[in-house]
Amino acid sequence: MMAGEMLVIEVPASTANLGPGFDSIGLALNLYLRLEVTTHDQWEVIPLSEGLMTFPTDERNYIIQVAMQTAKKYNQECPPCRLTVSSDIPIARGLGSSAAAIVAGIELADTLCDLRLTKQQKLEWATEIEGHPDNVGASLLGGLLIGSQTDDGVDALSLYHLQVDFVVCIPTSELLTKKSRQVLPTELSYKQAVHAGAIGNVFIASLISGDYEQAGKMMMKDLYHQPYRKEIVPELEGVEKVAMANGALGVALSGAGPTILCLARDGEGQKLATLLSAGLHGMKVVPLQMDLIGSRIYKENSSKIKSDVM
Structure with a gap:
């Protein structure tokens, strides 16, 4: 990157599992982490969002730590930036923060x-850091990602043609993934x-074939994690009742929780969100769409840098 040039990196949020796809299915959503990057004489992070204010503002910041680890992996050293x-x-x-x-x-x-x-190299390295490919794969590639991590590497496929809406119900309380895994x-x-x-x-066959009612049914039959996590996410049962009574196709924990993901018919996400907002208290309800692009990088003039090839 040349002096005086600014790069913008945008990465979408993600929801994982969607019920029965434990540690193997992720979906990119249209909420974004955004970085504006300029050259500087030392590492500096300027947080603009309230939720980011508690994180380190120097090279201890997690994003910078990952960048430095990535450079080191390939025998390079990242120049400091703001x-x-x-x-x-x-x-x-x-939601995959x-x-x-x-x-x-x-x-x-x-x-x-x-x-x-390549995208595959990024996916494998991101999966090695995260421990599973669902969230990182969706944020990197966009769409609905189905992935598997083995000793031989990461195998993943993405779907981009789902004709459904999504609504997330976000509790005010945090829930760390480590704690959520302890109940499994x-x-x-x-x-x-x-x-x-x-x-x-x-569940996957239903999504591919467009039978979203069947997909919603399978979301709620998960046996891997949701029966155990209900005890630490008491909001799940209440959201299930309200959402299904108001036309949702299915309800599942988003990742390890506590956010709850609702599947809605195409074009009905906003309507469902309005009904959920009226019927639920103490939760933020947001209608969302699937992000189809994944991570993207722009120059200062907003022209997209040529993307790499899988």
Whole structure:
């Protein structure tokens, strides 16, 4: 990046699991983490959003740490920059705020150090940092991501043609993923695993075929995590009742929670959000759309930098 030039990096939020797709399904949503990047003599972060004010404003900032780790991985060193950071993504609410930061850090290093990483390289590195591909994959690639992480790497496919709306119900309280994972069982029986996998298979087949009513039904039959997390997200049961009574197709925890994701018929998201706002208290209700692009980088003149190839 040349002196006097500004880059803008935007990364969408994400919801994960969508019920039975535990640690393997993610969906990009149109809330964004935004970085304005300029050269500087030292690392500096200027937070513009209230939720970002508690994070370090120097090189200890997580985005910068990821960028420095990424550069080091490829035997490079990131030049210091000033980052002006804003975000629509609530922190610790199950909407992929940490995954967006990881993707932003990787994109920052890729640009500053001219690494020219492919999307697949970015996906595999982001997954190594995060531990699973769902949130980071959706934020990186956009759309609905179905991914698998094995010793051989990360295999992922994205879908971009879902004809549905989404509504999120965001509680005021935070819930750290670590705490939410502590309530999960260490193992399932063979019979339970087969049953849980079958539900996930039907869920994906329903989305691909456009049978969104069936997809919504499968969202609520998850056996991997939602039965256990209900005890620490008491809002889930209340949202399920109100949402399903007002035309929602399905309801699921967003990631580890506490945000709750509602599936709505195409064009009915705003209507459902209005009804939910009237029927729920102490929660922020937001109608959203699927982001189709994923992370993107612009020059100061807003012309998009040529995207890399998978």
